Amino acid sequence: MTEDGARTETDALRGVLAAEHAAVWGYGVVGAALPPERRAEAVTAENAHRDVRDRLAALLEERGADPVLPEAGYALPFPVLSPVDAATLAVVLEDGVAAAWVHALDRATGPGVRQPAVEELSAAEVRAVRWRAAAGRSPVTEAFPGL
Amino acid sequence: MLPSSAPAPRGLSRRALLVASAGLALAAAGCTAGSGTEQRGGPEQADRLAAQVAVQEGLVAAYAAAAAADAALGRQVAALAEQAGSQLDRLRAAAPATSASSSPAADGPPAGADVRGWLRAQVAAAASAHAGVCVDQSGARAALLGSIAAGLRGQEAALA
Numbered sequence: 001m002t003e004d005g006a007r008t009e010t011d012a013l014r015g016v017l018a019a020e021h022a023a024v025w026g027y028g029v030v031g032a033a034l035p036p037e038r039r040a041e042a043v044t045a046e047n048a049h050r051d052v053r054d055r056l057a058a059l060l061e062e063r064g065a066d067p068v069l070p071e072a073g074y075a076l077p078f079p080v081l082s083p084v085d086a087a088t089l090a091v092v093l094e095d096g097v098a099a100a101w102v103h104a105l106d107r108a109t110g111p112g113v114r115q116p117a118v119e120e121l122s123a124a125e126v127r128a129v130r131w132r133a134a135a136g137r138s139p140v141t142e143a144f145p146g147l
Numbered sequence: 148m149l150p151s152s153a154p155a156p157r158g159l160s161r162r163a164l165l166v167a168s169a170g171l172a173l174a175a176a177g178c179t180a181g182s183g184t185e186q187r188g189g190p191e192q193a194d195r196l197a198a199q200v201a202v203q204e205g206l207v208a209a210y211a212a213a214a215a216a217d218a219a220l221g222r223q224v225a226a227l228a229e230q231a232g233s234q235l236d237r238l239r240a241a242a243p244a245t246s247a248s249s250s251p252a253a254d255g256p257p258a259g260a261d262v263r264g265w266l267r268a269q270v271a272a273a274a275s276a277h278a279g280v281c282v283d284q285s286g287a288r289a290a291l292l293g294s295i296a297a298g299l300r301g302q303e304a305a306l307a
Contacts, residue, residue, distance in 0.1 A: 098297065105281070106290040114282045118293040122278065122300040129301040141301040143230035144237070147294045 005109045006063075012100075012107040013056060014068045019100035020053040021070035026093040029076065033086035045090065045127050049097070052120055087134035094128035095145070102146030121146060195280050196242040196288055202276045203235040203295075209269040212255035217262040224266070227302050234295045241291055267306040274299035 027046035031039045060067065080089050101121040108114045125145040132140040210228035214221025221228075256265035274296045281292035 098294075102290050102294050105293040106286055108285070108289065111282045114284075114289055114293070118278045118281050118296055121293055122274070122297040125297040125301040126304045129304045133305075139226035139230070139305075141227055141230060141298065141305050143233045143298050144291075144294045145297045145301065147290065 002109075008107045009104070009109050009113060010060065010063055010065045012104040013060060013113070014065060016097070016100040016104050017053060017056045017060065017068040019097045020049050020056060021068065022074060023049040023093045023097050024053055025070060025074055026089060029080050030086045030090045030093070033080045033089075034083050038083065041130065042086070042090070045094075048123065048127075049093075055116075084135055087131045090131040091128050091135060091137070094124045094131065098124045098128070098146035100146075192284055192288060193242060196238070196284065196292070199277055199280055199292060200235070200238045200242055202273050203231070203238050206269060206273040206299075207231050207235050209255075209266060213262050213266040216256050220262055220266070224306070227305065230298065230302070234298065237291060238295070241288060263306060267303055270299050270306060271303045274303060 024046060027042050027049065031042035031046065034042055057067065076089070077092060078085065078088075080086055098121055101117050101124065105114060105117045105121070108117060125142065128142070128145065129140045207228070210221075210224065210231055213224070214228070256262045277292045277299065278296035281289050281296055284292055
């Protein structure tokens with residue numbers, strides 16, 4: 001791996017970490033706008049993003065890269081006032097994470113990053129499919145998540 | 148989402164807002180196959196990408212076979228089949244040495260089979276194949292294959 005290649009890959013992973021921070025924060029909003037009987041899926045998704053966030057932070061620390069910290073707060077792209085709004089926000093969150101992982105795939109220098117990237121990209125799209133359905137979107141799938 | 152200290156620019160889509168919030172503007176511009184992103188890897192990688200064209204041709208044929216076996220299912224999954232076709236187009240564009248197969252593998256579902264389940268298995272197999280090859284590709288090829296693999300995982304979930 002060249003030094004430039006490693007730096008580019010690390011920068012892309014920092015972008016993923018920033019997106020994961022946003023997703024963890026955003027799922028708190030998603031859950032709050034869902035009725036109690038539907039919050040479990042938001043909690044599961046939030047925990048999944050929290051897990052990825054922690055693993056990415058550890059990886060970046062191993063590399064001696066500057067940490068990416070969560071913002072103190074985020075501006076919602078639209079008011080989240082209903083379960084449909086919540087599902088729509090969840091789609092936005094997953095799409096943002098997917099874009100970050102695709103960028104990481106583009107910049108990755110080896111299988112050690114590509115393998116988790118394609119797995120997490122797929123996991124984000126599977127979650128997005130469920131949220132698109134909950135938001136009443138059709139089709140619920142994307143041909144090219146993150147591209 | 149934008150950090151709350153930053154005003155939201157007018158005229159940006161919801162997606163663009165989130166992408167911008169995560170510092171990912173380059174992702175949207177730099178990861179599209181054929182968009183000018185550096186293409187690393189040699190002929191071996193190109194050959195493996197060409198093999199994935201055949202995999203995708205088989206999937207497109209599977210959608211057609213499923214629709215022929217179960218017309219109602221065919222109508223339900225028409226959008227997914229269209230997406231599979233779009234993915235095939237992008238793969239062909241990224242592996243320009245390939246040409247359309249005149250007879251892609253198109254074994255249909257066995258008689259009396261659960262057609263939806265059969266189709267779901269075909270989608271899952273194609274997703275696994277693309278994901279496996281993605282890991283050994285680089286640059287825009289890896290991004291394209293990874294994205295298509297993820298899209299097919301989404302289809303697999305939708306067919307469950």
